[in-house]
Structure formats: C-alpha cells, structure tokens
Amino acid sequence: MERLPAREVRVGRIIGIVQVKGGVGRSTLATNLAAALARHGRTALIDADVPQGTSASWGKLREDAGRLGQLTVAGVADYRALVSKARELVAVNDFVIIDGPPRLAEVTRAIMVMSRLCLIPLGASAAEIWATADLVKTIKEASARRLDINARIVWNRFREHTRSARELGEAAEKQLGLTALHSKLGYRVAYSEALARGLSVAEWPDRHAQEEFAALVAEIKQQLGV
C-alpha cells in the first residue's frame, strides 16, 4: 500500500458523485473509487443517499469481511449533516468521496460546491441526458455566483462497439457543454456482482472490468494532480 507524502496533502480532496436520475451508477462509481483510492491514502466514503444507503450497506459488508483497510464509511441524513461530516473527514483523510441522492436537492447542491471534482455518471439513455441538463443549470447558477464546479461526465454501461452509443455520447457532451472523462465503464455483470458483495471490481474476476476501472482511477488521480 503506497501512502502519499504528507506534505502534498494539506487538505483532503473531495470527489462528489451526482446525478438527478436514479440507477445510473453513482453508488457503483462511489464504492469502486473508494476501494481504489483507499489503496493510495486514507479515504472516506460518505453515503448522502439515505434511506437508499447503497454505499453504506456496501461499506458494512466490507467491514464485516475485514476489508476496510484505510477506508471509513459514513452515512448522513441531510445537507447540514453532510457538510459538517465532510468538514470533519476532509481534515483527516486524503480523499473524501460523496455518493449523492437522485434528486436536485440541497444535498446535491452542497456536494457540487464542496467537490474538487464532481463526477456525473451517465448512460446513453434520453432520460439520463435529460436529467443531466438539470445539473448543468445548477452548474451555471453556481458559476453566476463565482462558485466553480468542476464536473466531468463518466460514461457508464457504455457500449463502445456501437456507433449509436458513440455518436450519442459525443452529441450529449456537446449539447450539455460538459466534458467527459476518456475512460468509460461498460455494461458488465462484474459491477453488480461486486457491489452486492461489498467488493470492488478490482477484487472480482473480470479482467475487462478491472482494466477499465483502473484506467478510470488513473485518469481521476491525474485530474486531481496526485
């Protein structure tokens, strides 16, 4: 397990995962990212989507299996609790990952402003693209108040062999005015199987899933400058 040199990390980096639509892969992204970053530094995962609590249940399974390592998992009930929890955890962790709710609520707005990097999982469906248009409005609203939100689309359940998916992806990025990360996640059983077991895809025997997620983590670390 490598650790970051202490002087490079004055304050932890908050990575928020938001999307207005449910089931797009926020918890999938949050849990896998948490497991991956915990290999590099102290990491906290805040589940801000209660009562759904996917990340929190994943964390419980992981804890029961003695797999937490440098990872802490916490759940918060509202945006006030979220902000104070994030404040507390960012002081003692290198990375804080926040799994958001499927609503454009206070919690989502707080996540977007607090995060150094805001990831927006998106699948190639019209419903999800519609939902993302609303997040874009919030980004603009924040920007009008001089609050910078650094958001990136993460394509999930991506079918790279189909031209329609590729074209749709490009059109959506242009239309929404959002940049996507180069790494994309495919539709793989490994994601749901790992999530249900408190594992990450790095711990599940699907080489394609392992490789694509490792590439995503590398890209995120590069974005964060670590």
Added chain:
Amino acid sequence: MAKRKVKQNQDAVLGDAILAKPDFEQALAFAESLTQTESAPWVESCMLGAAEWPVAVTQSAAALMPQDAESRKVLEARARAIAKPLSQQQHELRDQYLRFRLGAVERYGIPYAYLEELLYVGNLARVPCTPAFVSGVVNYRGELLTILDLKQFFRMPAVAMSDEARIIVVKHEGMRTGLLVDGVDGNEAYQDAEVSPPLSSEGVSNMEYVLGIHDGSVTLLNLKALLGDPALRVHR
C-alpha cells in the same frame, strides 16, 4: 440550449482557481439558496409520451426536462434512436450479450440493448390467475415488475432455484419485464457473422424466439419476438 456556453474546464489538471476548495460555508449557502421545492425523484417513465405518465407525476417530470422546443426536439430524436431495436441500428460492428443459464447447463444469451439490470431474487409475490410462466411480481424501484419464468415458457423441466438465480430486467417498447434465470455467467462479444441459424433440437421448443446460435452452444434469444408474444400481453 445548444447556444448557451458552459465554462469548460478542459485542463488535464484542475486549475489554481479551485485549490482553495473546499469552502463549506459557501456550499451551505448555495444548498440553502435552492428556491424551488425539492424536485421529485427522477421519474423512470419519462421516455413515454406525456399522456402516458401517471397523473400524479406528470408535473414534476415535465418540470425536470429542458423546456425550449429545440432541445426537446433533439432529445426526442435521440430517445427514438436509442429505443430502436438492435436489428435496426446501423453499422453495428460488434455487440455484446449477457450469457445466462436455464436449468443447470443450458446456455442462453440476451443482447445488451435490452438489458436494464440484474437483480437478486428476493420476495417473489405470486399473482393469482396468471399463466404458469409468470413467476410473480417484485417491487422494482417503486414499480411492479412482472417476472417471467423462461423455463416454464419454453416448457423446459423445472429445477430447484439456487442462490445463483437472478432476475434479468429487460426493457422492450418502454415496458420492463424481469426474466427469472438460474445463473448469469458473464458477457460475450459477438458478430452477426458468428451467429448460425437455430436448430430445432436446441431445447427451446419454439424457434421463432431464437435469433441464432453463437459459438456453437449459446442460444441467443429474440427478445423482440418473445416480449411481443400475444401470450405475454395478458398481464399488461
């Protein structure tokens, strides 16, 4: 919407401007400045026409969508493109299917285009007065999902359900259905050229539900025919 420019931060590494993050006071203030009442959770049925929405959610779903005519048009065109069945999508190079089992060994596949997600088999509530191939219904993200027992439908022998059993949620013509299978093995890439015509001995009694055989042993199901079967429309 196309004309509005959003500040694009294309830099590989985030700029200096945000090194001061996080600012918790600003985050609180921004969260609390949410003026409209909290939006309802995203409505799954938004790909249907507005007239088909359940009355109670019509307003909030509509409010979540981009309002100007041009962006609606673009988005609707995309929705139609995605809703197209796999066979109509052009220039398909390679595609993927989900491979699963019915019974202990039989191997089947469903093209990814139809897949929504996999579920563990939880409480399957049986529905009285439905055909034997309807295993029951489950609560799926707040909506009732009908679960079909493919073995029953294909008149294959029943086997005891193991903990490898899963429900594959598929979507066709805006309708979701769950398929009860005995285990999911993974995903596989295929090309049309690799799919051979079905043989009548392949286990499935009715060949119209079969797209073909991949790799000599995996029966690719024709979900369009299967879910469009009048026998299955009973429970709609």
